[in-house]
Amino acid sequence: MPITIPNAFDVARLEAQRPELLREAARRSLAYLETLRARSVAPVPAALEALRALDTPFPDAPSDAAETLSLLDGLGSPAAMASAGGRYFGFVIGGVLPASLAANWLAGAWDQNASMRAGSPSACAIERVATRWIVEALGLAPGTHCSLTTGTTASDITALVAARRTVLLRHGWDVERQGLAGAPPIRGIVGEEVHATMYRALAVVGIGRDQIHRVPVDGQGRMRAEALPVIEGPSIVCVQAGNVNTGAFDPVADICQRVQPAGAWVHLDGAFGIWAAASPRLRHLITGLDQVDSSAADAHKWLNTPYDCGLVSVRDPQALAEALSLSAEYLAQSADDPMNTTLEASRRARGIEVWAALHSLGRQGLAALVERSCALATRFAAGLRAAGHDVLNEVQLNQVLVSFGDAQTTRRVIEAVQRDGTCWAGGSTWQGHAAMRISVSSWATTEDDVDRSLAAILRAAAATFASS
Numbered sequence: 001m002p003i004t005i006p007n008a009f010d011v012a013r014l015e016a017q018r019p020e021l022l023r024e025a026a027r028r029s030l031a032y033l034e035t036l037r038a039r040s041v042a043p044v045p046a047a048l049e050a051l052r053a054l055d056t057p058f059p060d061a062p063s064d065a066a067e068t069l070s071l072l073d074g075l076g077s078p079a080a081m082a083s084a085g086g087r088y089f090g091f092v093i094g095g096v097l098p099a100s101l102a103a104n105w106l107a108g109a110w111d112q113n114a115s116m117r118a119g120s121p122s123a124c125a126i127e128r129v130a131t132r133w134i135v136e137a138l139g140l141a142p143g144t145h146c147s148l149t150t151g152t153t154a155s156d157i158t159a160l161v162a163a164r165r166t167v168l169l170r171h172g173w174d175v176e177r178q179g180l181a182g183a184p185p186i187r188g189i190v191g192e193e194v195h196a197t198m199y200r201a202l203a204v205v206g207i208g209r210d211q212i213h214r215v216p217v218d219g220q221g222r223m224r225a226e227a228l229p230v231i232e233g234p235s236i237v238c239v240q241a242g243n244v245n246t247g248a249f250d251p252v253a254d255i256c257q258r259v260q261p262a263g264a265w266v267h268l269d270g271a272f273g274i275w276a277a278a279s280p281r282l283r284h285l286i287t288g289l290d291q292v293d294s295s296a297a298d299a300h301k302w303l304n305t306p307y308d309c310g311l312v313s314v315r316d317p318q319a320l321a322e323a324l325s326l327s328a329e330y331l332a333q334s335a336d337d338p339m340n341t342t343l344e345a346s347r348r349a350r351g352i353e354v355w356a357a358l359h360s361l362g363r364q365g366l367a368a369l370v371e372r373s374c375a376l377a378t379r380f381a382a383g384l385r386a387a388g389h390d391v392l393n394e395v396q397l398n399q400v401l402v403s404f405g406d407a408q409t410t411r412r413v414i415e416a417v418q419r420d421g422t423c424w425a426g427g428s429t430w431q432g433h434a435a436m437r438i439s440v441s442s443w444a445t446t447e448d449d450v451d452r453s454l455a456a457i458l459r460a461a462a463a464t465f466a467s468s
């Protein structure tokens, strides 16, 4: 019987169209980036409405790729949040660095699966260099193993799997063999201002809310080391570097000293704050980075790589490998293949973008990226205070919390700022007080961006006060 190949697409035609398609994609991407300084930071409501045109029934017939791209750009670009520009201060979201975006395009063309060397020797080799540079740049303990993940939450889960194995082994239980049922219960210990994602990560590894002890914190959200409970039984202490509201750092060295001799594992959430360690001027804010058993951080926040990219670092690589190693005949793997130290098997080659970010910045550029964000946050805080508004946190890092009075007024000012579109900042509640939260996390933010944003915020506050 002759074998018939379905001809809904034509390889020769797709290849012939590809060069122009990719040039067009680059042209449209540049046009998008060049609009960012002039447009509203939040997409205008009409742009979001127009997106509905993408919501058609699944097409029967193939479309011309140029038409697909044109539709996506025409509808998608105006509807995107301008977080790649200089005046987006929401959550902790950085704009992508040019070198890292360029690497992302190239890596897209390479289309490598960075699960193992047999699948992509180049992606694994580049990732190894990038992660070695990170361990060096952050001053983590020598011998620390760093892997790339999808983000801090995934990094927390990855590290906690190694933590779980280690603390249970110390109590005679091999969780990868025996499972969790019947295991000695593990106690999680966190600060009262722990990031919400840590509860989820702890739950995923089998540590439920009732098994978590919450340690009191000070006015900046720092865990009070002297208030730690006595360590009994298998315990995992989760500390943080960079509180998501205030930017404050737990006294990590002090905590390590108190709990590690009793057999507790210390895991650090350093989602964005860990990058302070890359600056000689700010490094003093973090203590104990070389003492923690594991840490989680993001590259997609303050290192300004594309989404998504997180880092997990573990001081005892053996614990991670024993908890996560896969083996199957066909995989022909080696022990240090990325899929043996992460939750994924197939994975995006994120190391290429991280390598490019770090290579393009160098040690000095990385320190400058972090330091300028902090200096610009201080500029924000000074301008807000000078106008008589109440800055709620000690601005040491890149985070500013400002109150405009009661919760309702503060919320109305935030809505007015977002509607105005000059900049974007979100809301939060800090120890009972409603606040607008400004996070300066992008290489692209300039003094002029801060001044224009500040003026817009002060205008929105004045208009809100006048109308109430």
Ligand SMILES: *Cc1c(COP(=O)(O)O)cnc(C)c1O
Pocket (backbone or CB within 6 Å): 092, 150, 151, 152, 153, 154, 195, 197, 240, 242, 243, 244, 269, 270, 271, 272, 298, 310
């Ligand atoms: C953003 C953040 C997280 C979660 O990181 P994801 O990359 O979104 O998973 C955890 N902790 C802190 C302090 C954060 O700022």
